[in-house]
Amino acid sequence: METVVYFQGVIMINYKIINKDNKARLGQLETKHGIVDTPAFMAVGTQGTVKAMMPESVEQTGTQVVLGNTYHLMLRPTAERIADLGGLHKFMNWHKTILTDSGGFQVMSLAKLRKITEKGVTFSSHIDGSKHLLSPERSMEIQHLLGSDITMCFDECTKFPATFDEAKASMELSLRWALRSKEAFIQRSGYGLFGIIQGSIYPQLREYSANEMVKIGFDGYAVGGLAVGEGQEMMLKTLDFCVDFLPENKPRYLMGVGTPDDLIKSVYRGIDMFDCVMPTRAGRNGLAFTRSGKINIRNAKNATDEAPLDEHCHCPACKNYSRAFLHHAVKAKEIIASMLMTWHNIQFYQDLMNKLRELIAKNEMTDDCEKIFEKLRG
Amino acid sequence: METVVYFQGVIMINYKIINKDNKARLGQLETKHGIVDTPAFMAVGTQGTVKAMMPESVEQTGTQVVLGNTYHLMLRPTAERIADLGGLHKFMNWHKTILTDSGGFQVMSLAKLRKITEKGVTFSSHIDGSKHLLSPERSMEIQHLLGSDITMCFDECTKFPATFDEAKASMELSLRWALRSKEAFIQRSGYGLFGIIQGSIYPQLREYSANEMVKIGFDGYAVGGLAVGEGQEMMLKTLDFCVDFLPENKPRYLMGVGTPDDLIKSVYRGIDMFDCVMPTRAGRNGLAFTRSGKINIRNAKNATDEAPLDEHCHCPACKNYSRAFLHHAVKAKEIIASMLMTWHNIQFYQDLMNKLRELIAKNEMTDDCEKIFEKLRG
Numbered sequence: 001m002e003t004v005v006y007f008q009g010v011i012m013i014n015y016k017i018i019n020k021d022n023k024a025r026l027g028q029l030e031t032k033h034g035i036v037d038t039p040a041f042m043a044v045g046t047q048g049t050v051k052a053m054m055p056e057s058v059e060q061t062g063t064q065v066v067l068g069n070t071y072h073l074m075l076r077p078t079a080e081r082i083a084d085l086g087g088l089h090k091f092m093n094w095h096k097t098i099l100t101d102s103g104g105f106q107v108m109s110l111a112k113l114r115k116i117t118e119k120g121v122t123f124s125s126h127i128d129g130s131k132h133l134l135s136p137e138r139s140m141e142i143q144h145l146l147g148s149d150i151t152m153c154f155d156e157c158t159k160f161p162a163t164f165d166e167a168k169a170s171m172e173l174s175l176r177w178a179l180r181s182k183e184a185f186i187q188r189s190g191y192g193l194f195g196i197i198q199g200s201i202y203p204q205l206r207e208y209s210a211n212e213m214v215k216i217g218f219d220g221y222a223v224g225g226l227a228v229g230e231g232q233e234m235m236l237k238t239l240d241f242c243v244d245f246l247p248e249n250k251p252r253y254l255m256g257v258g259t260p261d262d263l264i265k266s267v268y269r270g271i272d273m274f275d276c277v278m279p280t281r282a283g284r285n286g287l288a289f290t291r292s293g294k295i296n297i298r299n300a301k302n303a304t305d306e307a308p309l310d311e312h313c314h315c316p317a318c319k320n321y322s323r324a325f326l327h328h329a330v331k332a333k334e335i336i337a338s339m340l341m342t343w344h345n346i347q348f349y350q351d352l353m354n355k356l357r358e359l360i361a362k363n364e365m366t367d368d369c370e371k372i373f374e375k376l377r378g
Numbered sequence: 379m380e381t382v383v384y385f386q387g388v389i390m391i392n393y394k395i396i397n398k399d400n401k402a403r404l405g406q407l408e409t410k411h412g413i414v415d416t417p418a419f420m421a422v423g424t425q426g427t428v429k430a431m432m433p434e435s436v437e438q439t440g441t442q443v444v445l446g447n448t449y450h451l452m453l454r455p456t457a458e459r460i461a462d463l464g465g466l467h468k469f470m471n472w473h474k475t476i477l478t479d480s481g482g483f484q485v486m487s488l489a490k491l492r493k494i495t496e497k498g499v500t501f502s503s504h505i506d507g508s509k510h511l512l513s514p515e516r517s518m519e520i521q522h523l524l525g526s527d528i529t530m531c532f533d534e535c536t537k538f539p540a541t542f543d544e545a546k547a548s549m550e551l552s553l554r555w556a557l558r559s560k561e562a563f564i565q566r567s568g569y570g571l572f573g574i575i576q577g578s579i580y581p582q583l584r585e586y587s588a589n590e591m592v593k594i595g596f597d598g599y600a601v602g603g604l605a606v607g608e609g610q611e612m613m614l615k616t617l618d619f620c621v622d623f624l625p626e627n628k629p630r631y632l633m634g635v636g637t638p639d640d641l642i643k644s645v646y647r648g649i650d651m652f653d654c655v656m657p658t659r660a661g662r663n664g665l666a667f668t669r670s671g672k673i674n675i676r677n678a679k680n681a682t683d684e685a686p687l688d689e690h691c692h693c694p695a696c697k698n699y700s701r702a703f704l705h706h707a708v709k710a711k712e713i714i715a716s717m718l719m720t721w722h723n724i725q726f727y728q729d730l731m732n733k734l735r736e737l738i739a740k741n742e743m744t745d746d747c748e749k750i751f752e753k754l755r756g
Contacts, residue, residue: 048710049714051714052713054714055698077706081681081702085700085702085703091702091706092703093703303455304459306463316432316434320471321471322463322469325463325469325471328425328454328455328469329426329427332425332450334427334429335427335429335430335713336427336429336430336432339430339432
């Protein structure tokens with residue numbers, strides 16, 4: 001494997017571990033825009049809005065980080081325009097921490113006419129066909145223009161399945177891009193840069209990726225290339241060895257994950273941060289996560305049900321509405337259905353994370369999901 | 379014209395006039411669910427929700443009445459189901475006054491295979507083709523099941539244009555239906571029944587309709603059959619004589635109206651209550667009503683505009699967001715665009731009504747719209 005010249009980073013955002021319970025960690029991250037209690041679930045706000053929610057409501061759920069998508073925002077309204085308008089926090093009226101992805105994942109899944117070279121990815125916009133380049137340097141520039149508290153390195157999300165050689169080549173490209181990301185990142189207090197570990201399901205590659213990333217030095221480390229079709233079992237197996245390669249004193253972020261079950265089992269394995277469109281997307285589709293399992297509110301049996309979605313939940317959807325109303329609103333395609341179901345799902349995710357933090361604090365963390373759901377109902 | 383037997387109604391909701399300024403009136407209506415300051419704009423909540431708004435937000439704008447649509451609710455989720463679930467207030471989480479229309483207007487504009495007889499209207503649902511009857515008795519029953527504070531008589535909204543004979547026949551049918559509505563309405567304290575004056579643009583018919591309606595005796599009187607294509611000039615001309623036929627001591631409701639301009643000019647002519655989909659529908663379409671006129675937020679010039687929609691407005695859309703953000707959100711088809719633009723428009727309508735009430739209290743009411751907009755900016 002090739003050699004690159006590394007340099008150590010200055011710590012730009014603080015992370016402290018408050019308690020450890022086996023591998024699970026209770027921590028606190030401090031960015032320019034506030035405290036993030038970990039394990040944390042970050043709400044996805046792709047285009048400058050957590051879909052169907054007011055930022056005030058997002059905050060009310062206990063959410064401390066919103067994720068913005070570099071790919072979407074660079075195309076519309078453009079990072080330069082957001083910078084001119086005072087940055088993404090002001091633009092979208094979210095004044096707590098913002099994490100932005102690097103665009104690397106979405107350029108591969110959404111853009112047209114993609115071409116990857118050592119330099120980066122050239123592509124055509126899915127909106128208007130205009131030509132663009134995303135490279136480590138451009139990704140850092142965009143995330144800087146947005147004013148992101150936590151910037152992600154530009155990487156290639158290795159496809160699944162990938163042969164060892166494919167995974168190795170992809171991981172090495174991500175390493176070279178990580179170094180360029182680090183060099184291009186403008187360091188300033190309160191703002192951090194996270195590296196992304198690749199290597200697919202191969203322990204040897206994950207270990208190499210992690211070691212080299214740590215040598216470059218980042219404020220946190222993401223595990224990338226998971227939740228891309230490998231299934232929960234293989235994802236957890238990969239986490240089992242992958243997390244051990246990461247430094248204790250830095251936050252660990254599992255990108256794009258997941259179900260409540262995934263979150264519990266990954267926290268148990270030492271992951272500190274998550275993001276996923278699941279609660280918001282499911283909400284817009286009439287699916288609710290509750291302390292008694294998933295509910296498809298479209299099911300006919302909900303049409304006459306006076307009960308709330310989740311009797312233990314204190315969100316407005318559960319406090320003020322019956323399942324019958326939500327069923328009606330979804331069937332009638334009313335916007336309030338998306339508003340309420342999304343709010344509930346984000347609330348549920350945050351209540352779950354809060355419970356996990358509580359359990360870690362008491363050294364009672366478990367990966368027995370049913371036990372945790374019981375505690376949530378208690 | 380035929381003779382029918384009338385009986386006097388008991389006053390079931392109180393209405394008091396606080397001040398008169400020429401024809402304009404400052405008043406207060408009291409229903410089971412609270413005070414309604416008039417002149418009042420009622421937000422339309424067709425299917426049990428003011429589209430794209432939480433009821434708490436609707437209330438925050440100063441809205442005191444939400445309108446529910448009998449036609450939509452009888453079909454989905456059905457009035458019987460709403461009654462089983464505790465009534466429309468509880469179902470939709472709106473605990474102030476609800477006014478329901480009779481279904482008469484929408485059955486003619488939305489239903490399929492309509493057939494009008496003396497008994498009522500048989501029709502097929504636009505949702506699933508199921509067969510239904512709307513009659514004065516059934517309309518009263520539905521509105522009772524919903525728990526509506528203000529019930530509207532079942533009437534036929536006379537088409538426009540209509541010959542004198544067509545308008546006369548239609549108005550007489552509405553009179554007979556009004557009597558049957560009154561007989562079927564279950565009177566109880568805090569709940570009222572409003573009659574609807576028809577007669578198209580013919581003074582003689584409007585006068586007859588009004589006189590006969592007053593003989594039946596209602597808690598308020600609506601002017602129906604306007605804003606159906608006759609244009610503002612003819613609408614105001616009709617109001618000019620029509621309002622004089624109505625009793626002083628009862629609220630007057632101009633159905634389905636209108637633009638800010640329409641509201642000002644109608645209040646000036648003695649109207650006390652309004653409802654219209656305009657602020658909500660326009661909001662979802664990216665159109666804002668402001669103190670400086672209408673804004674189409676899609677226009678390219680808004681893309682870089684740091685200014686709020688309306689610098690004098692205190693709604694969340696104006697306090698927390700630039701036109702540039704709203705432009706972006708509309709273009710990106712984000713739900714928050716509908717949420718914010720609707721909120722702003724309802725807020726603007728309520729701010730306007732509040733200003734009109736203030737002007738009437740000071741005997742300064744005018745139908746010079748530009749002067750009133752100036753005062754709103756002041």
